[in-house]
Amino acid sequence: MKKLILFAMFFISVIASAIADTNPKNIIILFADGTTISQYEFGRYSSSLLRHQPFAITDAVMARGQYQQMKTESANYFVTDSAAAASAMSTGYKVDNGAISVTPENQSPPTLMKLAKDSGKKIGLLSTAPIYDASPAAFSVHAKSRQDSEVIVSQYLELLPDVIMGGGSNYFLPNSIAGGKRQDGKNVIEALQAKGYQYINTPEQLQNINSSKLLGLFADEDLDYEIDRNQQETPSFSLMVKTALKALNKDSQKNQNKGFVLFAENENTDSAGHNNDAAALMRDLWAFDDAVKVALEFQKQNPDTLVIVTGDHETGGFSPTYGRKNLSPSGKANYLNVGLEQLKQIEGYKISLKEFSEKFREKARQTKSNAELNAYLDTLLQDNFPGLVLDDDLREKILTQGQLGPNSNYLPANILGLAIARQTGFYWASSGHTPAPITVAAIGPGSQLFKGFDENTAFAVKLRQLIGQK
Ligand SMILES: [Zn+2]
DSSP states (O other): OHHHHHHHHHHHHHHHHHHOOOOOOOOEEEEEOOOOHHHHHHHHHHHIIIIIOHHHHIIIIHHHHHHEEEOOOSSSSSOOOOOHHHHHHHOOOOOOOOOOOOTTSOOOOHHHHHHHTTTTTEEEEEEEEETTTTHHTTTTOSSTTOOOOEEEEEEEHHHHSSSSEEEEEGSSSSSSSOOOSSSSOOOOHHHHTTTTOOOOSSSGGGGOOSSEEEEOOOOOSSOOOGOOOTTTTTHHHHHHHHHHHHHHHTTTTTOOOOEEEEEEEHHHHHHHHTTTHHHHHHHHHHHHHHHHHHHHHHHHHHHSEEEEEEOOOOOOOEEOOOEESSSSSOSSSGGOOOOOHHEEEEEEOOOOHHHHHHHHHHHHHHHOOOHHHHHOOOOOOOOSSTTTTOHHHHHHHTTTTOOOTTOSSSSTTHHHHHHHHHHHHHSSOOOOOEEEEEEEESSSTTTGGEEEEEEEEHHHHHHHTTOOOO
16 A cells, blocks of 8 residues: 555656646645535535625636546545545645544654745645644644644644644643643743744734734634624634735745745635535635635736645535425425525525524523523524524424434534525535545646646645655
């Protein structure tokens, strides 16, 4: 198996060196966790009908650039997790689910960001998740488990990415401070400030960046979904990307400047899949696409920039489809298809299913009265999901906090997700990941490499080629 991978890597690198005529100076990797072509198509269709805007991923990057599909199985399973997928894309080696760029043989091959830094490039890590989460971690450092948050942040202090931005301040602070979780007593925010980093934690501070070394932490853990986002507290994904590009590009005119690699992840597209939340997914696909537009604008000003749009695995088996409205006989009056009317319905939803779940569970903890809980559920639905009708079987499951099925792990979100599907056609197959191949779309110098169908490990080989490392 290992020999086979090495041979495949050699073969791909031979092809890569033949094709990559000019290497890009800058590489922007825009990473929508949990997405592939079915999500992008939903983004394109909804963006066109509701926003009256082109969707840059499909309409610009895929239409004018290149795209490919890649296989995602991990070293031990058909269905990968984020850690194993990102490790393969970063190091070129398949690892077990849960591992952060550490192979089953306990080897730690160099990560993409480490190699980029070694070749003189600036590097940036950005995520709406805690910045020590599986994907940014596997692209830059090593850990036996994705849960080793403290170890991961400690390694950031050694690697020193020029830009670190996202959620997850808890593992930057000692547990002696409110909100801090570090056992070793270190204050990593202060340690980075001592090394010349500008530290920011509010959206408006993003407007006043005066350093090329930037630490931005906007939440203890995850940043909110776009649909739930409070603009005063949490910056948009595109504003974070814009600011990261500004910081990374600050010294671009200086001699010897070798450009940068930015890894920017929207994690909320994955969480929306886990929760079977079509409305939250739609808003975060649009938010992600706004950042793709920022990257394309940057590319216009800096043509020696490669823009890559990709993800790690599909989440939720997202499958809008047609069917009957209910169990009455089929026929024209009982036929449901997905179109503008259904899009408008989910566009009217005001909160994510995660937020719904948290509010409902909180109320369920406070009251013992079924009638009171039932009334609260109705208010919650009327206020936040206008027009949504909850069938009796699903209402019963929510009220009794029952299971929907063995692979529904996000409750009661998945139950309300099914109610929405019955009414709008936005169905889901699972609350987990699926092995659907992942789209890599690329535009700019070096984009010719992203063609055909190969392993996610080939992504690492191609990127290494593009940054001038073997
Ligand atoms: Zn993922």
